[in-house]
Amino acid sequence: MKARTTGTAPRAARMSPADMLRVGGAGLRSRPMRVFLSALGIAIGIAAMVGVVGISTSSREDLNRKLDALGTNLLTVSPGQSFSGEEARLPKSAVQMIGRMPQVESVSAVGKTDAKVFRTDRVPEEETGGIAVLAARTDLPRTVGARLTAGRWLNAANSRYPAVVLGPKAADHLGIRTTGRDTQVWLGGRWFTVVGVLAPNELAPDLDASALVGWGAAARYLDFDGYPTTVHTRAEESAVGRVQELLGATANPESPNEVTVSRPSDALAAKEASDDALSGLLLGLGAVALLVGGVGVANTMVISVLERRAEIGLRRALGATRGQIRGQFLCESQLLSALGGIGGVLLGIAVTTGYAAYQGWPSVVPLWAMAGGVTATLVIGGLAGFYPAVRAARLPPTDALAAT
Incomplete structure (x- = not known):
């Protein structure tokens, strides 16, 4: 009795989150200098924003302590x-x-x-x-x-x-x-x-x-x-x-x-208001720097897709789905942005601590500023990596292999 065969192709193996992180990390390790420069662009923007918030908060905390000691009456x-x-x-x-x-x-x-x-x-x-x-x-x-x-x-x-x-x-x-x-x-x-x-x-x-x-x-x-x-x-x-x-x-x-x-305390409050206005300007500059960093991430990922067409084609030929390819490159962009974000938060904390110590202020960096900095980088990374990931997923295996 002959065994019956079906005409359906075998289903591609599913990639766990850990596997996705390993694949994405391997892609970043293959070009460390480019990754470092792209992450640096993100880090500068985040450091500027965290530093401005931290210095402004430290200044306000110092003012509040002085007013508590001297009184507002x-x-x-x-x-x-x-x-x-x-x-x-x-x-x-x-x-x-x-x-x-x-x-x-x-x-x-x-x-x-x-x-x-x-x-x-x-x-x-x-x-x-x-x-x-x-x-x-x-x-x-x-x-x-x-x-x-x-x-x-x-x-x-x-x-x-x-x-x-x-x-x-x-x-x-x-x-x-x-x-x-x-x-x-x-x-x-x-x-x-x-x-x-x-x-x-x-x-x-x-x-x-x-x-x-x-x-x-x-x-x-x-x-x-x-x-x-x-x-x-x-x-x-x-x-x-x-x-x-x-x-x-x-x-x-x-x-x-x-x-x-x-x-007199009203004059101090007015001074604090003028400092807040300056902080708003510096936050805007930090946001521009963060946007520039996001452009750098997008540029890195687009170039990565072009340089790794053979790898993409080989993985597609071995059964990787479009979703897995798309997920791989999104993971890479997120990891790249997270590196820049975490580095930027640490740099911003260091700048705040150093400046506050120089001024004799208490060093205060709000938790929301640190969490917001990392979250902003993940959002930037997702937006910057979306198009390159979609482009990589749409590459036909035969065209990608033919490019080699």
């Missing part, structure tokens, strides 16, 4: 302009009047003097270096959150005598590194002893480039008239808006329109 009162266009003047009683407000936690003030400060008495008067000499109240650090890096602040004892506290920029300009009885500066035509150096203050940056003397010493030695030029007010967190509305009329009841009230 500091308000600044300064003289505005009169109706005649001249600079107005705050009353001498402004500090006391503001201090009586029930929702004000603390208040202090500084007053500008005409004195100049120099490292020695032999420096020409015009070479002041832009250092302002301010009369300061002893409670100023508590209100503005000022800290000292050296020495001590003015107190009830030395604020009446020739003692001075320097801001960090003023100390650098004068070359002051230490404090004490032997460290003196020429201020207002006499020697003042440097008793302290302030740390940088984000909410009161004017203090950084100033020399601060006691309120009584300024009146005694520098002809200070006693009028405050800046009143710093610390309000209750829940009442900042209300206090801000009333400060002008409280500081100068006769001419409240001649008073300027500001919130």
Whole structure:
């Protein structure tokens, strides 16, 4: 009895995902330099995007930490302009009047003097270096959150005598590194002893480039008239808006329109907004770089299809289906893009960490930025590899083998 045969061809063996990865990886290993350059294009785009997000996030985290430490409830009162266009003047009683407000936690003030400060008495008067000499109240650090890096602040004892506290920029300009009885500066035509150096203050940056003397010493030695030029007010967190509305009329009841009230933390927020705008521009540039990298992947895969026509024809002749050929080249493009994406994420993290360390910021790279970077590369890889994969799958076996 004869066995009956069927006219159907044997079904092609199915390729497991592991087999597909091995085949795709072998295709990449056969041309390492081209793969490296294509992956580098992807990596540059992803690194730019991750780095921009990471640096922006690190900067914002640093700002938030500073605001948490300094508080957002500091308000600044300064003289505005009169109706005649001249600079107005705050009353001498402004500090006391503001201090009586029930929702004000603390208040202090500084007053500008005409004195100049120099490292020695032999420096020409015009070479002041832009250092302002301010009369300061002893409670100023508590209100503005000022800290000292050296020495001590003015107190009830030395604020009446020739003692001075320097801001960090003023100390650098004068070359002051230490404090004490032997460290003196020429201020207002006499020697003042440097008793302290302030740390940088984000909410009161004017203090950084100033020399601060006691309120009584300024009146005694520098002809200070006693009028405050800046009143710093610390309000209750829940009442900042209300206090801000009333400060002008409280500081100068006769001419409240001649008073300027500001919130230093708003300036920091505005700076952060401008940084965000710049970050948006850089993200756009990173997206362009990523698109260029995707073009590089597509170019690599198209050339790979042309160079490997004999391999494609041989695999088709041995029973590989169009779907398997298409899957092989899609897998290669995805692997190539994933290499670039992972490398770009690592490079972006390294750039963020290095820049944050240089700036003294905490290093923060959001998880969504890292995951989004890899996902973006896989999408780019899929789009870039789709046409070459379809082209490879449509090659007739006989034509592909004939090309050899």
